[in-house]
Amino acid sequence: MKNAKKFFLLLAPYKKQALLALCATLVTNLLGLAFPWAIKLIIDEILSAKNSALLNWVAAGLIIVFSLKFYFGFLREYLFALISENTVLDLRNKLYWHLQRLSVSYVENTPTGRIISGIIGDVESIRKFLFGGAIDFAYSFFTFFFVLSILFFINFKLTLISLIYLPAFSLVFLKLSPRLGQKQAFVRQKYAELTARLNEVFNGIRVVSGFAKEEYEAGWFDSKQKEIVKASLASERLGIFLWMMSEFFSSLGLVTLIWFGAKEVFLGRLSPGALMAFYSYLGMLFFPVIKMVVINNYYQEASAALARIDRVLAEEPGIKETAKTLRPSKIRGDIKFAGVSFAYDNRKAALSGINLEVKEAEVVALAGKSGSGKSTIINLLLRFYEPKEGAIYIDGYDLKELELKYYRSRVAMVLQDDYLFSGTVRENILYGNPGAGMAAVKAAARSANAEEFISSLPRGYDTEIGERGIKLSFGQRQRLSIARAILREPDILILDEATSCVDSETERLIIEEAFRKLMAGRTTFIISHRISSVIYADKIVFIEKGRIVESGSHLELLGQKGSYWRMWLEQTVR
Numbered sequence: 001m002k003n004a005k006k007f008f009l010l011l012a013p014y015k016k017q018a019l020l021a022l023c024a025t026l027v028t029n030l031l032g033l034a035f036p037w038a039i040k041l042i043i044d045e046i047l048s049a050k051n052s053a054l055l056n057w058v059a060a061g062l063i064i065v066f067s068l069k070f071y072f073g074f075l076r077e078y079l080f081a082l083i084s085e086n087t088v089l090d091l092r093n094k095l096y097w098h099l100q101r102l103s104v105s106y107v108e109n110t111p112t113g114r115i116i117s118g119i120i121g122d123v124e125s126i127r128k129f130l131f132g133g134a135i136d137f138a139y140s141f142f143t144f145f146f147v148l149s150i151l152f153f154i155n156f157k158l159t160l161i162s163l164i165y166l167p168a169f170s171l172v173f174l175k176l177s178p179r180l181g182q183k184q185a186f187v188r189q190k191y192a193e194l195t196a197r198l199n200e201v202f203n204g205i206r207v208v209s210g211f212a213k214e215e216y217e218a219g220w221f222d223s224k225q226k227e228i229v230k231a232s233l234a235s236e237r238l239g240i241f242l243w244m245m246s247e248f249f250s251s252l253g254l255v256t257l258i259w260f261g262a263k264e265v266f267l268g269r270l271s272p273g274a275l276m277a278f279y280s281y282l283g284m285l286f287f288p289v290i291k292m293v294v295i296n297n298y299y300q301e302a303s304a305a306l307a308r309i310d311r312v313l314a315e316e317p318g319i320k321e322t323a324k325t326l327r328p329s330k331i332r333g334d335i336k337f338a339g340v341s342f343a344y345d346n347r348k349a350a351l352s353g354i355n356l357e358v359k360e361a362e363v364v365a366l367a368g369k370s371g372s373g374k375s376t377i378i379n380l381l382l383r384f385y386e387p388k389e390g391a392i393y394i395d396g397y398d399l400k401e402l403e404l405k406y407y408r409s410r411v412a413m414v415l416q417d418d419y420l421f422s423g424t425v426r427e428n429i430l431y432g433n434p435g436a437g438m439a440a441v442k443a444a445a446r447s448a449n450a451e452e453f454i455s456s457l458p459r460g461y462d463t464e465i466g467e468r469g470i471k472l473s474f475g476q477r478q479r480l481s482i483a484r485a486i487l488r489e490p491d492i493l494i495l496d497e498a499t500s501c502v503d504s505e506t507e508r509l510i511i512e513e514a515f516r517k518l519m520a521g522r523t524t525f526i527i528s529h530r531i532s533s534v535i536y537a538d539k540i541v542f543i544e545k546g547r548i549v550e551s552g553s554h555l556e557l558l559g560q561k562g563s564y565w566r567m568w569l570e571q572t573v574r
Contacts (some may be wrong), residue, residue, distance in 0.1 A: 043273030119421035185304035333523030365534035420469030
């Protein structure tokens with residue numbers, strides 16, 4: 001019942017259309033009850049008296065009834081389709097937007113396949129129930145109520161006799177229905193696991209092929225498929241059992257009707273036409289009961305899906321904005337870390353007591369070995385996480401007070417293996433600033449030293465680059481990422497190991513030239529464990545075990561002969 005209320009709440013924005021659809025369902029049901037009564041008239045009144053005039057009236061009436069039933073039936077189906085599709089659209093958008101608002105850590109710690117399964121599979125289960133099950137339920141409910149009333153009107157005693165098996169079936173149904181819901185939930189869980197693994201395998205196909213693990217992955221896929229088949233068959237078996245039980249009890253009811261009904265005709269207490277009408281109406285009564293078993297399958301599956309969606313929607317965003325956020329007219333790029341400490345999920349501190357000041361348009365390099373805390377500083381600067389202690393200030397404002405969307409719109413990133421989306425070259429550059437014109441796109445490409453290779457592509461800026469830019473070389477992907485950042489015109493720039501994977505010296509020089517154009521006049525953070533990438537920075541901050549141990553220019557740090565000097569020796573002296 002609790003889930004039923006939740007489904008009704010999903011339909012709330014479309015209550016006017018839903019009310020109209022229910023009215024159309026009501027009229028359709030009433031019109032559908034006319035035919036068995038016409039059979040009664042034909043047998044009892046027309047055939048026995050050979051009444052042609054009444055036959056004509058009945059035939060004409062049935063034509064009108066069927067025409068009206070067609071109209072209202074079409075209206076009902078269309079309205080329910082409109083409501084259910086829009087409801088699913090709303091739910092999918094709500095779920096997707098909520099996932100976007102959740103912390104980066106939630107998305108990173110949840111298998112991508114499970115997230116996709118929720119957005120697509122779980123919402124689809126709800127759509128199937130609302131579009132298929134809910135319509136049938138409304139139709140079956142009205143049919144059951146109206147038909148039962150007519151049956152009692154025709155013969156009260158015969159109706160009670162015909163329904164003698166209904167309590168037994170109801171008892172079985174109520175007992176087994178929760179078990180069916182559990183089995184449906186288990187099947188959906190297995191599908192989510194399979195989707196998550198498939199996503200990993202195809203994203204890492206080069207690793208799979210490079211390690212010759214195709215047979216292993218195929219074996220895993222086969223075993224997981226067999227688990228799903230086993231779980232699905234258990235669910236289907238129970239659903240089929242309920243279906244066949246409903247048919248069995250319905251058949252027993254019809255047999256009982258035939259026997260007792262014929263006796264009533266023999267005794268003259270029931271006319272042959274009334275018995276035929278009663279038989280037809282009883283079939284119409286049992287059909288909704290059978291349909292409700294199918295609807296229950298949809299309902300159980302949709303309920304399990306809704307429970308999973310509710311769990312996601314119950315997740316609180318890790319980053320919460322204050323009631324009143326600030327939106328400065330400009331971000332200059334003066335940045336200050338004041339006593340910042342941070343730990344991931346209550347583990348060992350990733351940062352301890354970070355004090356760092358960066359001036360407007362200053363280029364600051366964060367250097368240190370892997371795991372020292374460089375990327376954590378950037379994660380906090382982007383406000384993917386909140387400091388456990390201390391505060392971060394942007395132009396004197398506490399970062400927590402700034403409007404997050406606006407602040408991030410003034411930041412651009414170029415990463416070690418920057419993410420490009422499937423689509424065209426132009427679409428990927430425009431991702432940094434969707435409102436820019438083609439002239440600005442080309443200017444950004446020129447500044448990123450990307451125009452030459454773009455021109456050589458089959459369709460230039462309209463060339464499809466494949467998922468994650470797989471059709472391009474690493475250097476080409478980096479230049480597109482730089483063009484995307486240039487088009488964004490950021491106030492704060494982050495370069496995270498952006499040249500560490502470039503093999504060709506020429507390619508590296510091309511990219512570093514593009515970086516110099518991008519960094520001009522902007523507060524820039526360079527993250528690298530490679531000394532050659534940071535020597536031209538205005539300030540180099542060397543980090544060890546989450547602490548700043550040295551700070552200064554390249555020459556100043558070499559003169560101190562500390563940790564930075566030792567790393568420089570390791571990388572330059574062979």
